[in-house]
Amino acid sequence: MIRNLAAATALVLLTAGCATSDGPSATDAAATPPGGASATLRTADGTEVGRVVATETGQGIRIALDVSGLAPGVRGAHVHTIGRCDAPDFASAGAHWNPTSRQHGTQNPAGPHGGDLPNLTVAADGRGTLTGTLPSGTMAGLLDADGAAFVVHAGPDDMKTDPSGNSGGRVACGVFQAG
Numbered sequence: 001m002i003r004n005l006a007a008a009t010a011l012v013l014l015t016a017g018c019a020t021s022d023g024p025s026a027t028d029a030a031a032t033p034p035g036g037a038s039a040t041l042r043t044a045d046g047t048e049v050g051r052v053v054a055t056e057t058g059q060g061i062r063i064a065l066d067v068s069g070l071a072p073g074v075r076g077a078h079v080h081t082i083g084r085c086d087a088p089d090f091a092s093a094g095a096h097w098n099p100t101s102r103q104h105g106t107q108n109p110a111g112p113h114g115g116d117l118p119n120l121t122v123a124a125d126g127r128g129t130l131t132g133t134l135p136s137g138t139m140a141g142l143l144d145a146d147g148a149a150f151v152v153h154a155g156p157d158d159m160k161t162d163p164s165g166n167s168g169g170r171v172a173c174g175v176f177q178a179g
Contacts, residue, residue: 032179037143039150039174041067044087049172052150053179054079054142061137063117065130067152067172070122076157076167077130079115079137083147085173093149093173095163100136105160114141115148116165119156148176 032038033055041050050067065077082094096104097115105111106118114136122128142148152172157165 034179035139036179037139037176038179039176041150041152041172041174042085043172044089046087050152050174052174052176054139054176056137056139057133060133060135061139061142062133063131063150065120065128065150067120067122067129068125068127070126070128070152070172072122072124072126074156075120075122075128075171076153076155076165077117077120078113078151078153078157078164078167079117079134079142080149080151080173081115081146083149083175085149085175090149090151090170090173093151093170097134097137097142097148099141103162104165105158105162107158107160108162111160111162116157116159119159120152142176143178150174150176 032053036055038053040048042048049069052065055062079097080093081097084092086092096113098113100114102113103110104113114134117132120128120130151170154168154171157167159165
């Protein structure tokens with residue numbers, strides 16, 4: 001019986017080692033792949049609350065976000081057009097990244113912005129993850145002369161109201177850096 005259990009455990013471990021992925025998931029947001037970019041998210045007081053990794057794929061830019069220490073709730077999460085995160089309000093990050101000159105929101109017939117992502121849900125323990133793809137994005141665009149930032153907002157994004165989905169103030173921000 002012990003030999004059978006050991007063999008079954010070895011098979012599970014071997015199978016897990018063969019799994020493939022089309023890019024980073026939110027759980028591996030700590031690693032920045034070659035050619036990718038990452039941003040460390042901080043609150044206005046400088047507290048580190050997460051990390052986001054961007055990787056270019058054949059479908060656009062894949063975003064993997066992992067946060068901890070934020071207040072629970074549903075929050076808008078977007079790529080913003082300028083690579084600056086000046087506290088206290090992070091207004092220096094500019095508007096949502098919008099390389100295709102569309103309106104905000106996946107439910108807006110004239111949208112979405114290039115930096116629009118699904119909402120981030122932060123659990124009661126302050127942790128949350130989000131993985132999504134920005135189909136109109138490229139790493140060259142993300143890391144252009146003025147860079148780009150990732151912003152977590154105070155409230156949920158309604159996915160339709162231009163220019164920001166009524167997602168409220170900016171509670172965390174990080175500037176993308178090449179990996």
